[in-house]
Each structure stands twice: as structure tokens, then as C-alpha cells.
């Protein structure tokens with residue numbers, strides 16, 4: 037194992053170089069499969085003798101389960117197995133137990149749509165008919181879906197008797213997490229300000245909205261060995277959780293990730309997989325499960341909703357003297373740390389002497405939240421960027437100038453603790469300021485919005501293997517589902533490092549038995565961490581190949597260098613040999629010691645934070661309150677864009693999801709605690725006719741922690757749009773908007789209220 | 792209830808199947824005929840991932856009964872390329888990196904092919920409105936629109 041890369045060696049990795057493959061825009065390796073319908077996604081797998089399973093879900097927002105009688109279902113022709121929470125193994129970690137209890141309710145249902153029983157039958161039709169024969173007796177309990185109301189002493193308690201750590205006195209039993217960050221003297225900071233603005237904001241819960249519903253196919257024989265095919269962001273995560281929940285060892289369960297039809301964080305946990313496996317175990321038959329769109333909305337993780345108070349002080353010339361935020365998030369019926377991430381990111385764009393954030397997570401009768409692109413950051417930064425905008429407006433200052441004046445830079449003590457290394461915020465702001473978009477004239481009823489955004493990025497556990505094939509081609513084996521073109525960028529980095537043409541490399545995403553452990557595809561980690569491991573694996577293979585060449589030439593291995601895809605003798609005494617290509621070394625490998633490979637395993641660090649700045653022009657119709665996006669430009673630091681097309685794609689896709697969050701998207705609950713818009717008709721995500729082109733400007737401020745300077749780019753793009761659009765709308769409508777989504781009725785009401 | 796016998800043509804091949812009266816064309820394509828290119832994103836006509844052409848007309852196959860295909864022609868994403876040669880639209884989607892996850896891609900292809908057959912020279916706005924029924928959550932549509940416009944230009948020139 038090669039592990040010279042150590043945690044803490046950040047800054048030692050980046051080397052400036054000329055690239056040949058990196059930075060070009062070749063077609064992606066899985067492209068043809070995806071334009072011809074050949075690519076196999078989660079619901080496209082079948083197995084001989086396969087059963088279909090469907091799920092009985094709670095019609096109540098909060099209830100005790102008094103009894104479950106499945107006898108009627110079991111007696112039905114074609115029904116082969118039924119499972120409830122009784123069929124799963126009690127977990128030792130509370131986090132895993134929560135995930136399991138979310139897959140199959142134990143004792144209580146916590147939200148409308150919570151799974152209670154699953155039935156496997158010879159057809160979906162029979163399984164659904166069997167669900168109707170199941171008798172569940174409920175004791176209905178009072179419910180709460182609003183974040184602020186759930187914090188009141190009068191609120192119904194979700195988890196009676198459960199103790200959560202580090203909760204200050206004075207919070208009720210629904211508060212499952214509390215965090216605080218910051219530095220400096222707040223009173224002194226606010227005293228220095230010429231103007232202080234305090235505002236409260238609300239944001240609605242939104243769904244990741246991947247077009248592919250969750251789908252899985254599981255088998256398990258009487259020998260206790262299982263297999264799962266599934267659309268997921270992490271086959272290792274599925275393996276570990278599903279195996280633990282049904283009580284088998286990880287080695288006995290092999291999980292293969294299908295092509296994945298979008299995830300955005302929402303496929304970083306399990307819903308159906310352990311259930312399908314348990315049904316397969318009971319029935320002895322393969323079991324397929326596919327969620328309906330309604331189930332995706334009701335029972336798979338949306339993001340958190342939030343309620344936040346922000347207070348910021350500024351001098352007349354635009355220096356921020358102090359910033360404070362109190363963030364209250366609800367992420368459904370089980371604990372989560374999204375509010376903590378909100379508190380960490382809220383002021384991350386600024387270099388501040390006095391900053392303080394506090395965050396609460398509150399339990400409510402809603403589905404268990406799942407990660408959604410930069411979880412916690414968009415709603416936190418929305419509130420701060422809205423108040424900064426209002427301060428600029430009141431003081432008559434240019435919003436980009438003010439952000440430049442206060443921008444975090446190398447050496448800034450960040451609002452969440454660490455001191456920043458090389459970061460790209462100033463360069464990104466300057467690019468926005470210099471862009472023609474910023475100087476373009478605005479028409480009537482139009483407004484221009486600006487916002488910064490930030491995300492940490494993540495690295496984590498990564499394993500990559502690389503085989504040098506005898507014909508001179510290269511196989512890269514990695515373990516992270518390709519969610520937006522990562523096989524292309526991994527192949528490009530392998531080709532770059534090896535010095536061979538891209539066409540010689542093929543990258544595959546392996547199953548859990550074919551490669552070492554990998555964290556899920558999340559935290560914008562794949563191009564960074566898998567890329568880093570691929571480069572290191574290539575270096576290991578190169579070292580091996582230089583040794584083979586040295587052996588053939590009869591010289592010392594360290595007298596051989598690797599240049600442009602070939603071994604070359606180097607130094608005075610190395611001798612005069614022509615370069616020996618990778619293909620030649622590979623062809624002779626049987627004679628020089630056997631197959632050649634390189635691999636690399638690491639718990640990587642040094643992901644490198646990423647900043648973005650968005651500019652948007654909106655037009656608000658004063659008659660209807662309807663907002664049209666007229667022009668949109670994204671500026672983002674990618675460190676190094678391996679495949680610029682897919683970097684732009686991340687920036688554009690993130691921006692549009694953020695536009696949806698700002699203008700339309702919202703989980704709407706009735707008085708009865710039931711979700712009222714569990715479908716794409718009523719939960720409206722942006723469509724092509726809602727939007728203009730989204731211009732994407734990539735900046736490249738190298739990340740010292742990656743050999744090529746890469747930073748993750750997947751998440752930052754969703755952070756700025758909420759405030760950028762809100763600031764644009766506030767200018768266009770002439771009234772400060774403080775609640776998302778800014779639906780036409782809400783904008784009209786704000787305009788009327790301001791009259 | 793007994794099954795219905797259907798004779799139809801799918802991507803130029805004569806196909807027969809038995810289906811339940813309530814079964815959708817999408818279910819039959821995916822589960823009985825073995826063509827999984829059309830995707831189910833919603834089952835309610837709201838996402839366009841299941842788009843196919845029925846007698847040349849763009850439809851959501853999740854909203855069409857399988858029995859309705861009797862005597863008609865069905866075109867799916869699997870029939871767009873000719874042998875080894877990709878259709879211009881397929882090539883342009885690849886050239887413009889107009890897909891990330893690719894789950895919407897079959898529907899986008901079928902829908903934009905139907906558009907260009909009706910209107911070989913669409914404006915950007917016309918493309919955007921025509922594709923408004925095809926949800927894509929990954930791309931923000933920018934590269935998709937560019938790819939379709941570029942394909943239209945190339946097909947006009949050819």
C-alpha cells in the first residue's frame with residue numbers, strides 16, 4: 037500500500053504544471069449509453085423469479101402504533117413475505133437506529149408517509165392489494181410541522197424520554213442539537229457600527245427533486261449471502277447499513293451501484309434497500325422495490341426548513357463591524373446536524389472581528405431530512421447576504437465593493453474556527469465586478485441581485501486501483517457512483533499523470549467486493565479525492581514501470597524518469613537508451629515480474645473550500661407578483677476545472693435549483709400534518725421555459741491540497757441564488773423580502789403591505 | 792379480467808404483447824417488451840422522462856394505455872440511432888455535455904426530435920417552451936437548449 041500522503045500535509049500537494057488532457061472537453065465515456073437508452077438505472081434491473089414489494093405508509097402525522105395485523109395480506113394468493121420493524125436488528129448506534137426507524141416505523145409513526153409494513157408479492161398489483169388488507173391500529177397524537185412552534189413548551193414531544201447531548205437549559209424536549217461558533221466581542225463590534233440592521237427570515241423545506249425515484253433489487257439465499265443493485269450515491273454506505281439492519285456481516289453483502297438518475301445528497305442514505313433485503317431473506321426470492329413519485333416526496337428526505345434572526349453592523353464606508361445569527365432549523369422527526377453547518381457557513385465569506393452564530397435543530401412531524409447540496413448553507417447565507425444587501429442599500433454603497441472590502445482571504449480567521457489558506461473569494465468578486473453583466477442597464481420593474489456563497493467541500497475515505505493492461509491501455513477502478521461526469525474527469529487525470537492519450541483509459545465504478553471502502557459521493561469530494569487517489573495510484577504504477585525499464589536496461593531504478601508516457605534514463609551514468617513507452621513496458625510485463633498495477637488508499641484531507649458569486653437580473657410584475665429571471669451569471673472558483681463542461685454544468689444546475697428554492701419550491705403541510713403537494717405538478721421545479729441561459733465563469737485559484745489544484749465544485753453553486761434572487765426581487769419590487777419561496781402571492785402581499 | 796392482445800410496431804419491429812386493461816404503455820415497454828430506455832419519473836404526466844412518439848405524436852407513455860398502441864407505431868429512444876450512427880441530436884447532446892445524470896435524456900431526445908420534425912428552425916424560446924414538459928434537475932437546461940439549437944442548425948444545413 038502506498039500511503040505517503042498524510043493528513044495535515046495540506047499545501048504540499050499542488051505543483052504548477054502545463055496540462056495536456058486536463059482542461060479539455062472530451063466526450064464522456066458513458067455518454068453513448070445514455071443517449072441510446074442502454075444505460076441501466078436503478079429501476080432497470082430485473083432478476084429471474086423476482087418479486088415486487090410495496091410499502092404501507094402512515095396516513096397520520098404522529099401516532100402510536102397500537103397493533104399491526106398482517107394476517108390478511110399474508111393469506112392472499114401471490115403474497116410471499118411481509119416485514120415490519122420486528123424483522124430488523126436493533127442497532128447500537130443511535131444514528132443507525134434512527135435511519136432504521138425511518139425505513140420502518142418502530143412503535144410510533146412520526147410523519148405522513150412513514151413506512152410501517154412492506155409486502156413482497158408476485159406483482160406490484162397484488163402487493164398493493166395486500167397492503168389494503170393490513171390492519172393497523174393507531175393512537176393518534178398531536179403533531180407539529182413548524183420549526184418555531186415545535187420549540188414551544190406547548191408543542192407535542194416526538195421522542196419522549198430521549199436525551200440529547202449539549203442542549204442548554206430552557207429548550208424543550210424537541211431540541212435535539214445546539215451549536216455555537218464565532219469570535220470577538222459582539223458588544224464592542226456593534227458599538228463601532230454606524231448602522232445596525234436586524235431582520236428575521238424564513239425558508240421552506242425543499243426536495244432534491246432527482247428525476248429518478250429510489251429503486252433497488254435485492255437477493256439473499258439461505259446461505260445468508262446477499263446482493264443489492266441500487267441507485268445510490270454510495271454502495272459502501274448501502275452495504276454497511278443494510279447488512280447491519282438485517283444482521284449479516286458486510287462481507288456477505290455485495291452492493292452494485294447502478295447508473296444514478298440524480299441525487300444531490302438525497303441518495304446518501306437508505307430507505308428501501310434494507311427492506312428489500314429483509315423481504316428477499318424471508319421469501320428466498322429476489323425482491324424489487326421502486327418508489328412512486330408521491331413516496332419520494334412524502335418519505336424520502338427533503339432539506340431542512342429554517343427560521344433565522346440576523347443582526348449585522350456596518351460603518352458608513354461599508355466595513356462590517358459585527359455579525360450575529362440565530363438559526364433554528366427543523367429536519368423532520370430525527371436528529372441531524374444541518375443547523376450546525378448553517379451556523380458554520382453563515383458568515384464564512386467575511387473577514388470579521390466580531391461574529392457569533394447559534395443554531396438549534398428542532399424535531400417536527402416531517403420526513404427525516406437528507407443532505408441537499410451544501411446542506412444548511414443556502415438558507416443561512418441567504419439571511420446574511422440579504423441583510424448585507426440592505427445595509428448597502430441604506431448606505432448607498434456598491435454591494436460588490438462592500439463584499440470586496442470585507443471579503444475573507446488567505447489568513448482570515450474564519451467565522452467557524454479555522455484560518456483560511458489560499459481561497460478565491462476576492463478574485464471571484466473582482467471577476468463579477470468586471471463582467472459586462474454588472475454594468476448592463478436595467479429596465480422598469482427590474483432589479484439586480486448579488487450574493488456570495490461558500491461551501492467547505494469534503495475529501496474522506498477513498499480507494500482507487502489502476503491496472504496497466506498488456507495492450508498498453510489502462511483500467512481505473514474506483515468506488516464512487518458517477519453522478520455528473522466523474523468517470524470522465526477521473527480518466528482525464530489518469531491519462532494526464534500517465535502521459536498517455538485519454539482513449540487508452542477506461543474508468544469503472546466497482547461494486548463493494550471489487551475495491552476498498554469509499555465514502556459516499558458527497559461533499560463535492562469525488563473529483564478532488566478520487567482524483568487525488570487516481571493521480572497517486574498512477575504514480576505508484578509509474579514507479580513500478582520505471583523499475584521494469586531499469587531492469588531491462590540493467591541500470592538503477594532511480595536512474596529512470598517518466599516523461600510523456602515513457603520511461604527515460606536520466607542522469608550522467610544512466611546510459612543512452614531510447615524512451616520505453618508504457619505500451620512496451622506493459623507488453624513485456626510477464627517477463628519482468630508480472631502484471632503492473634498501482635493503487636492508493638487514503639482518508640484524504642485538504643479538500644479546499646470554494647466560493648462563488650452570483651449576479652441575477654429579475655423582473656417583477658407589479659400586477660401579479662410573478663418574477664422572471666432575465667439574466668443570470670455564476671462566478672465560481674473551481675481550483676482547477678478538469679473537464680470545464682461538467683464544472684459549468686454543476687454551476688448551472690446548482691444555480692437553477694437555487695432559483696427554484698427562491699421562487700417556487702416548498703413543502704406545504706395542511707392543518708392535518710399531511711403533505712399537500714407530493715407531486716411535480718404542485719411541487720414545481722424550474723422548467724426550461726422559466727429560465728434564460730445561465731452564464732458560467734470559472735475561476736481557477738489552485739487548491740494547495742490537490743496535485744492539480746482541484747476544489748470540489750458540486751455544492752457551492754446552490755448557495756448564492758437564494759439571496760441573489762431575493763435581493764434582486766427586493767430591489768425590483770421596492771420592498772425587502774424575508775421569506776422563501778417568493779411566490780407571486782407572497783410578493784404581491786409584500787408590495788401591497790409596503791404601500 | 793382477461794388480458795388484451797396487442798399488435799403494434801415498436802421502433803420499426805412488429806411486436807405483440809398481452810397486457811392488463813389498466814396497464815400503461817410505459818409499463819409494457821419497460822416490463823414486458825424489455826425496452827427500459829423510457830423512464831418513469833412521476834407516472835403522472837409531469838416529468839416527460841417517459842416520452843415516446845405514438846404514430847409520430849409526442850406523448851407521455853405513462854398516460855397512454857398499453858392497449859391504445861394497437862395498430863399504431865411507437866418510437867422510443869432505443870430507435871433513434873441508426874445502427875452504429877448516432878442521430879444528430881444524440882451527437883449534439885454529447886458534444887454540448889447536455890446531460891449530467893442522463894435520466895431525463897431519453898425524454899429530451901424524443902421530445903426535441905418531435906419538435907424538429909414539426910419546426911426545423913425553432914427560436915430559443917420555442918425550444919424552451921416545447922421542452923417545458925421535460926424536467927431536468929441536473930443541468931439548468933442551458934446546455935440542453937444549446938444542443939437542440941445546434942442540432943437544428945446542422946439538420947437544416949444537411
Ligand code: FES
Pocket residue numbers: 830831832833834835836837838839840841842851852853854
Ligand atoms: S413518468 Fe410519464 S411524465 Fe413522468
Ligand code: FES
Pocket residue numbers: 247297298889890891892893894895896926927928929930
Ligand atoms: S441530466 Fe439529470 S435530470 Fe437531466
